[in-house]
Amino acid sequence: MTAEHFAGPGGPGAVPRLQVTGVSKTFGSNRALHEVSLEVAAGEIHGLIGQNGCGKSTLTKILTGYHAADPGGSILVDGRSLRQPVRPLDARAHGVGVVHQSLGLVDDRTVVENLRLGRFRAHGVARHIAWRHEREQARAVLERLGRPLPLQALVGSLSEEERATVAIARALQDTQDGRGVVVFDESTRSLTRAALEAFYAMLDDVVATGTSVLLISHSLEEVLAATDRVTVLRDGRTVASGLRTADLSEADLVHALLGRALDGAGARKPADPDRPVVEIRAVAGKGVQEAGLDIARGEIVGVTGLTGAGHEELPYLLTGVRTAEQGTVSIDGRAVRLAGLDCAGAIEAGIVLVPEGRERQGLALELSVSENLVLPQRGGPGRRALSRLDRSQDRELVAEWVRTLDIRPPRPELNVGQLSGGNQQKVLLAKWLATRPQLLVLHEPTQAVDVGARHAIAEAIRAAADAGCAVLVAGSDENELAVLCDRVLVFRDGRIAEELTDDVPAERIVQAIYRDAVRRPLRRSRVPQRTRRT
Ligand SMILES: Nc1ncnc2c1ncn2[C@@H]1O[C@H](COP(=O)(O)OP(=O)(O)OP(=O)(O)O)[C@@H](O)[C@H]1O
Structure with missing residues (x-):
């Protein structure tokens, strides 16, 4: 399959929030990424899918400065070039936030500590942490997301939805309204169905601030329910970019991802009830x-x-x-x-x-x-x-x-x-x-x-x-x-x-x-084009 491309929700001429072009990464003799390209438009939730080992996390880690990409290729955030190898502070300054697998929270720390970890500002000779400043910053980002939380509560004591709020707010701190992108690297894996609904509503709220979302997921149901467009990697290469999910079925995604349809399950011997x-x-x-x-x-x-x-x-x-x-x-x-x-x-x-x-x-x-x-x-x-x-x-x-x-x-x-x-x-x-x-x-x-x-x-x-x-x-x-x-x-x-x-x-x-309970759909309605607050 050759790479396909569709115009994004940002419309023709709009500057993409994230534009990755020709990025490669080699580990020893293993080429994990081959000149990958990806474009996340303004005002969208963009899915990134691919088989295990196709390079999704490697790309995320290049964006945050954990791995250095091979020479060549470029990364632009809101049209501004991110110098390579990316330095973590530079990635943040450009507006790249990441929510890691299973949310990446520290349960025995408070909300404010989880939000501000790695960002603490120390003052005085004794280098005390300026807690008042940290609390103000934490409160501000939760307000930006429209979801206040008790700052001193231990994260382990929070509901699933509140924990997701902390993880999202933490990443959102690296972006400004109307700019940047938050990458979710298989973040929804540990969330229950009920918490997912709230999670997707939060993604809508992130996009409503003008920041875009890149959602990496193995759940094709999730990609179809929650994203506007999707890019597909196979064996470290972009094989489809910016496909509109409204036009796709799960079978289309399977085909794009594997390069073939899935075979049906073979017949199985029935269990022998007479055996021990x-x-x-x-x-x-x-x-x-x-x-x-x-x-x-x-x-x-x-x-x-x-x-x-x-x-x-x-x-x-x-x-x-x-x-x-x-x-x-x-x-x-x-x-x-x-x-x-x-x-x-x-x-x-x-x-x-x-x-x-x-x-x-x-x-x-x-x-x-x-x-x-x-x-x-x-x-x-x-x-x-x-x-x-x-x-x-x-x-x-x-x-x-x-x-x-x-x-x-x-x-x-x-x-x-x-x-x-x-x-x-x-x-x-x-x-x-x-x-x-x-x-x-x-x-x-x-x-x-x-x-x-x-x-x-x-x-x-x-x-x-x-x-x-x-x-x-x-x-x-x-x-x-x-x-x-x-x-x-x-x-x-x-x-x-x-x-x-x-x-x-x-x-x-x-x-x-769900005999005695109500099962809600993964997402009740998708709003492809969101209103921005800015
Ligand atoms: N630190 C490392 N050292 C050597 N090889 C690595 C390292 N990290 C990743 N790789 C290799 O890079 C390739 C891409 O891995 P990556 O973790 O990006 O895949 P992925 O698409 O995120 O997969 P999954 O869906 O299973 O999480 C794999 O072949 C992997 O073995």
Whole structure:
């Protein structure tokens, strides 16, 4: 596909808020960006999409001065050239603000501290922080966004919507009314559906100040609902620029992103109810009361519910990450008591967890892809020396998983920290699938991965089930559950309240989750051309 271009909402002749032209970036022998171009017009929310590892975060990091671009190329903000390599203070002075993945907030700090971190002004010989000044600045930016907040409240105590407000206001400080651009790098990943609605309303408010928005996202539903135009990167190149989202369907975006349509899921062997089951009994602990269920070998069971219903806690109680008050998991008749179980005990029993939040809970970022993949089998530092046969088996195993999950770049010697977010998620999944567990427990397994990789991950989970593993998937994405699961259990108030069997289409899952509540659309109306306050 050749790069396509459409005139932006700013109208012909209007100076774009952000104009990136011919920017490249090379890491060692890996060319992450090839002469990328991107134009964000005045008065718009612009989407940026692409497969895992296509260079979205690298571009953001070049804009903020974290990475230096290769020589050549230019970046203009409101028509003013941003000197390269970009210096962080210069990026701010030009009006480039960034909201990082999962909002990037420090929970045990106050609103004013989170807003002003990295900007504090110190005075006097003792270099005291001028708190009055900091509070004034914080108050001013919240007012600009039209959403005052208690400045001394701890961010961890705020509602999701308020936390999003802090993150957006922090980035907005780097822009002035009528200028600049705020980049959201997969910022909405941890927000619930209810908080998303408020989040999009805030994006409208940002654009109403005259500052534009660049929204990086893997959720095509979000891109269609929230953006005016979209630019698509593939393998580090711009393959479509400034497409009007009103003219596009999800299938169009998939095609632009992958360069092909998605294949349908292949048929799966039905689970064999006569084969021994995994029996989960009377599990109780944080957020869960007396949960019990059976999973046949080869079966994939989903657990879901509204936020706080208990389904998100179950994976951690079953795998020794969180201490359960009571409960057992029996595999082939051998019972494991959950009270007092730790992670090592769970792994020994064949129960493994692919957690949400890979950085904190799942991967050693400073170790290579190979080391991470073989860690559960071989142990960490201090393990016995490996024979030549062991090493060759490890190489085969690593090559197989890199291929199966299309881990990019396919270079097992790279540190996991050098991979893009979505590719890290694939390594995490592969690491535990490679142990050939008896019970595989997953929490939001396709979080942060692109639509193509989601497909590869679903296939790998199905293959594990077909090989005889019992699978439990906890998640909130009804489409993911509908594609993956044979059965779905819906939690309410810490208990399993409903079971959906046979065919479980996404609509049935949504109806069951929201039985007593109202599910609002992701966004009620899109206002393509916004009124500016200036
Ligand atoms: N610090 C680094 N050192 C070496 N290579 C890197 C580094 N950071 C990124 N890369 C490589 O650059 C390429 C682009 O990565 P980037 O994180 O920008 O992708 P992305 O589009 O943001 O992906 P995702 O959607 O998975 O977050 C990848 O091949 C990645 O491995």
